[in-house]
Structures are given as structure tokens and as C-alpha cells.
Amino acid sequence: MNGSRHAGTTGASPRRAGALRAAIALLAISLGAVVTAIGAISLRVARRVVTPAPRVPDTRIVDLDTAAQTITLERTPDTALPGRYGLFTAGTLPYVKLGSVLSEDERTVKRKLLTHVTSGARLSSDAAFSGWYYDRPEELQLPFRNELIGASVGPCPAWVFPSGEESDLWVVQVHGRGTTRAEALRAVPLFHSLGYTSLLVSYRNDGEAPRSREGTYALGATEWRDVDAAIGYARRAGARRVVVMGWSMGGAIALQLELNSPHRDLIVGLVLESPVVDWRVVLDYQARQMRLPAPVTGLALGALRSEWAVPMTRTGRPIPFDRLDGVARANELTHPILLLHSDDDGFVPSDASHELAAARPDLVEMHTFDVARHTKLWNYDQDRWSAAIAQWLRQRGLTREVATADS
Structure with missing residues (x-):
């Protein structure tokens, strides 16, 4: 019986050692993959910092009322600001001026249009809110x-x-x-x-x-x-x-x-x-x-x-x-x-x-x-x-x- 137990123990040790080596190898591969992924993401972030990029939409046009000359935007910390602003979009007009907030709720903000938008106008729903207000030098009348x-x-x-x-x-x-x-x-x-x-x-x-x-x-x-x-x-x-x-x-x-x-x-x-x-x-x-x-x-x-x-x-x-x-x-x-x-x-x-x-x-x-x-x-x-x-x-x-x- 003693010899039988000794033989069983001797046979199990190589198996445990092999399993441990396999686990270590798998862990090393996983860690290497994580490090590689972090490195790749870091390089993408670094390139993003220094690469000039086009203006990206940061809000959406929910409603355009040309009769009342109002526009309703998706609510963001910027679109809810009081004051005068601009809005970059696409379609009939690439840029419109925005006036004061007329009403708001948890999801949307309605603002006065300061650029006249005709009844047939079509604007893309994707838009970028802007502090520029003026977008052309002629507008200053100087x-x-x-x-x-x-x-x-x-x-x-x-x-x-x-x-x-x-x-x-x-x-x-x-x-x-x-x-x-x-x-x-x-x-x-x-x-x-x-x-x-x-x-x-x-x-x-x-x-x-x-x-x-x-x-x-x-x-x-x-x-x-x-x-x-x-x-x-x-x-x-x-x-x-x-x-x-x-x-x-x-x-x-x-x-x-x-x-x-x-x-x-x-x-x-x-x-x-x-x-x-x-x-x-x-x-x-x-x-x-x-x-x-x-x-x-x-x-x-x-x-x-x-x-x-x-x-x-x-x-x-x-x-x-x-x-x-x-x-x-x-x-x-x-x-x-x-x-x-x-x-x-x-x-x-x-x-x-x-x-x-x-x-x-x-x-x-x-x-x-x-x-x-x-x-x-x-x-x-x-x-x-x-x-x-x-x-x-x-x-x-x-x-x-x-x-x-x-x-």
C-alpha cells in the first residue's frame, strides 16, 4: 500500500507542474495582450491630441419652427447656456445664429433664431454648438x-x-x-x-x-x-x-x-x-x-x-x-x-x-x-x-x- 501511494504521488507531480507552467504561460500571454492593447490605445490617444480634426456634432436639432423662428436642440451643458451663440449644421444653411433660451426641459432646449430661416429650409439634425456667433468678417460692418x-x-x-x-x-x-x-x-x-x-x-x-x-x-x-x-x-x-x-x-x-x-x-x-x-x-x-x-x-x-x-x-x-x-x-x-x-x-x-x-x-x-x-x-x-x-x-x-x- 505504501508503494502504491508513493507511485500515485509521483505521477501527479508532473501533471501539476505542467498545469502550473500552462497557467503561467497563459497569464503571460494575457498580460502581454493587455500591455499591447494599452500601448495601442495610448498611441491612438496621443495621435488624437496632435491631429487636426474636423468639427464634430455635439448636439441634435429636434425641431425647427420657421413660422415662429425658433429651434429646439438636444439639451447639453452648452445648448442650455443663456446668451447668443452659433450653430454649425449642414443643408440649406451651414451656420445659424441663436438667441435666448425660450423654454427647456430635461431633454431639450428651445432657442430663438437670430438668422432668418425660410419655410423651405432643410437642416441636418446633427449640429455643433458654437461660441463664435460671427462667422464672417463682413458681419461686423467694419x-x-x-x-x-x-x-x-x-x-x-x-x-x-x-x-x-x-x-x-x-x-x-x-x-x-x-x-x-x-x-x-x-x-x-x-x-x-x-x-x-x-x-x-x-x-x-x-x-x-x-x-x-x-x-x-x-x-x-x-x-x-x-x-x-x-x-x-x-x-x-x-x-x-x-x-x-x-x-x-x-x-x-x-x-x-x-x-x-x-x-x-x-x-x-x-x-x-x-x-x-x-x-x-x-x-x-x-x-x-x-x-x-x-x-x-x-x-x-x-x-x-x-x-x-x-x-x-x-x-x-x-x-x-x-x-x-x-x-x-x-x-x-x-x-x-x-x-x-x-x-x-x-x-x-x-x-x-x-x-x-x-x-x-x-x-x-x-x-x-x-x-x-x-x-x-x-x-x-x-x-x-x-x-x-x-x-x-x-x-x-x-x-x-x-x-x-x-x-
């Missing part, structure tokens, strides 16, 4: 001209709105990621009233300016050079004092100009609207909103800043997140900055803006909004937005009235 700015990437289209009276004050408007210079048309009337010539610029890969060899965003690390060429154009046209206003990613570009521009002697201040101050804060926030696992976010950021991943991210060179961190480089700033940001931005969190204001209270003045969402502060409260900018400029002697008195 004199303007088209210009081409000679940047290293090629000729970049721009609009110039001359000041009403002769003035050396210029404002260079820098739009954000995934938009065009039309985003900044809202600001032109205010700056025009304060004696500014407005220069609305384009930059590489924005759909209007030339495409770079890579065709991807550098998140401000290279785009600032195209805007710097625009400041050079302004200098040759008579500008002696330049305010740079950046919207969203345009804020990151404006900060790079403040830190790197050969024309820094012309820059007298920055106005930053819903700005990207630190890309890592923004990308981490957006990843959480998309419910991406933390390892995916970490690997995506690592890929974007690493030389080895350049062929896969297609950026041409690593993204220098440290150089793009406005808070970390706050001690290098020299010109006054006006920050305008909503604490419920929903796309670019205001955390880094608050940190920048805390780091340089001697230079930075911050106006915090609520409810206004991303780059929609003008739409939500035009009076407060305009008063904040006008007062900030007047306090620093950066208006036509002061310039005229000094002359």
Missing part, C-alpha cells in the same frame, strides 16, 4: 482687408481691421485648437472702440494656413513662430504697442510669444481667454472625462514627449511639455496678463490659470466666471467680459484716448 503673412511655413491668411483713428496700438488675435480666426471676430468691435487695429491670424495646420510637413499640432511649440511673423507684419505696418489675445490653445501660443518672440519689445500685454496654461493639466482632465485608465493617459503623454515615439505619434519631434508649462515658467514672464476663465469650463480646466495668477500676482489679473463654459464668456455675459478687458487696458494706458493725449 472696414477690413485680407492679408497674407509671410511665415516660415508659407503664406498665412489674416484679416486686418484698421483702427478708426490713427493709432500705434494693435491687438493680435490667436484662435484655438480645431477652430479658425473667425473664433476671434467677437473681440474686434470692443478693441476697435478702444483705438486698436485688430489682426486676426492663422497658423500652420489650422485649415487655413499652410500645412507643415508633419501636418500635426505642436500645441504651441512651433505655431508661435507663425504668429510671431504676424507681429513682425504689424511692426512694419506701424504698430508700436501690441496686445496678444489668445483663445484656448491660442493662450498657450500667446505665452510662448511672451517667452520667445524676437518682437517682445512690442508686446505690452496678454489677454488670455479660457487659456491652456499647462497642457498636462488639460490632457489629464480630458482623459478623466473620457474615463480612460490612468496608465493610458500616462503612456500617451510619455509617447508625445519621447523621441522614440515620434514615428508613431507623427509629430516630427517630441512635444516639450516643460517648455509649454506657463506655471513652471511664471518667473520668466515680464508683461501684464489678463486671465478670463470659467471655473466650469468643461474642456480646459481653470486650475492652471488660478495657479499662474497665484504665482505672479504682480503681473496677472484673473477674472473668474461661472457657468460660461469654454471660450463662451463673451456670449454668456458680454457686458462683464467687455468691461473687464476695457478697464484692464485703460488702467495700463493702453487705449486710444491715452495715446492721443500723450501725443
Whole structure:
């Protein structure tokens, strides 16, 4: 019996060892598959960050009443905002202006149409809500001209709105990621009233300016050079004092100009609207909103800043997140900055803006909004937005009235 038990034990050991080896091999294969999947997802996320993409629908048209000139939209945090906005769609009209909210429920929002829509009009149900309001320069009813700015990437289209009276004050408007210079048309009337010539610029890969060899965003690390060429154009046209206003990613570009521009002697201040101050804060926030696992976010950021991943991210060179961190480089700033940001931005969190204001209270003045969402502060409260900018400029002697008195 003892020999029988011993023989049975000896026979079972190889089987258990084989089963263990098989389990370990299966686990290794599974872990390898998980790691491979996380790596692939991370690279896709990284490419998405830097790849220019067309505007995507973010709401739906539920009803269009041409008799009453109203439109009912699917409810989102943006479509329920008070104020004046725009709506990109397709069909009879590619863009319509929207007025105040007339009624709302848990699912829908009815708004007044400010663009007349005829009874026979047909609009696609898929639509994109916008803070632009104006989408063409002619709508401002101010004199303007088209210009081409000679940047290293090629000729970049721009609009110039001359000041009403002769003035050396210029404002260079820098739009954000995934938009065009039309985003900044809202600001032109205010700056025009304060004696500014407005220069609305384009930059590489924005759909209007030339495409770079890579065709991807550098998140401000290279785009600032195209805007710097625009400041050079302004200098040759008579500008002696330049305010740079950046919207969203345009804020990151404006900060790079403040830190790197050969024309820094012309820059007298920055106005930053819903700005990207630190890309890592923004990308981490957006990843959480998309419910991406933390390892995916970490690997995506690592890929974007690493030389080895350049062929896969297609950026041409690593993204220098440290150089793009406005808070970390706050001690290098020299010109006054006006920050305008909503604490419920929903796309670019205001955390880094608050940190920048805390780091340089001697230079930075911050106006915090609520409810206004991303780059929609003008739409939500035009009076407060305009008063904040006008007062900030007047306090620093950066208006036509002061310039005229000094002359």
C-alpha cells in the first residue's frame, strides 16, 4: 500500500507542474495582450491630441419652427447656456445664429433664431454648438482687408481691421485648437472702440494656413513662430504697442510669444481667454472625462514627449511639455496678463490659470466666471467680459484716448 501511494504521488507531480507552467504561460500571454492593447490605445490617444480634426456634432436639432423662428436642440451643458451663440449644421444653411433660451426641459432646449430661416429650409439634425456667433468678417460692418503673412511655413491668411483713428496700438488675435480666426471676430468691435487695429491670424495646420510637413499640432511649440511673423507684419505696418489675445490653445501660443518672440519689445500685454496654461493639466482632465485608465493617459503623454515615439505619434519631434508649462515658467514672464476663465469650463480646466495668477500676482489679473463654459464668456455675459478687458487696458494706458493725449 505504501508503494502504491508513493507511485500515485509521483505521477501527479508532473501533471501539476505542467498545469502550473500552462497557467503561467497563459497569464503571460494575457498580460502581454493587455500591455499591447494599452500601448495601442495610448498611441491612438496621443495621435488624437496632435491631429487636426474636423468639427464634430455635439448636439441634435429636434425641431425647427420657421413660422415662429425658433429651434429646439438636444439639451447639453452648452445648448442650455443663456446668451447668443452659433450653430454649425449642414443643408440649406451651414451656420445659424441663436438667441435666448425660450423654454427647456430635461431633454431639450428651445432657442430663438437670430438668422432668418425660410419655410423651405432643410437642416441636418446633427449640429455643433458654437461660441463664435460671427462667422464672417463682413458681419461686423467694419472696414477690413485680407492679408497674407509671410511665415516660415508659407503664406498665412489674416484679416486686418484698421483702427478708426490713427493709432500705434494693435491687438493680435490667436484662435484655438480645431477652430479658425473667425473664433476671434467677437473681440474686434470692443478693441476697435478702444483705438486698436485688430489682426486676426492663422497658423500652420489650422485649415487655413499652410500645412507643415508633419501636418500635426505642436500645441504651441512651433505655431508661435507663425504668429510671431504676424507681429513682425504689424511692426512694419506701424504698430508700436501690441496686445496678444489668445483663445484656448491660442493662450498657450500667446505665452510662448511672451517667452520667445524676437518682437517682445512690442508686446505690452496678454489677454488670455479660457487659456491652456499647462497642457498636462488639460490632457489629464480630458482623459478623466473620457474615463480612460490612468496608465493610458500616462503612456500617451510619455509617447508625445519621447523621441522614440515620434514615428508613431507623427509629430516630427517630441512635444516639450516643460517648455509649454506657463506655471513652471511664471518667473520668466515680464508683461501684464489678463486671465478670463470659467471655473466650469468643461474642456480646459481653470486650475492652471488660478495657479499662474497665484504665482505672479504682480503681473496677472484673473477674472473668474461661472457657468460660461469654454471660450463662451463673451456670449454668456458680454457686458462683464467687455468691461473687464476695457478697464484692464485703460488702467495700463493702453487705449486710444491715452495715446492721443500723450501725443
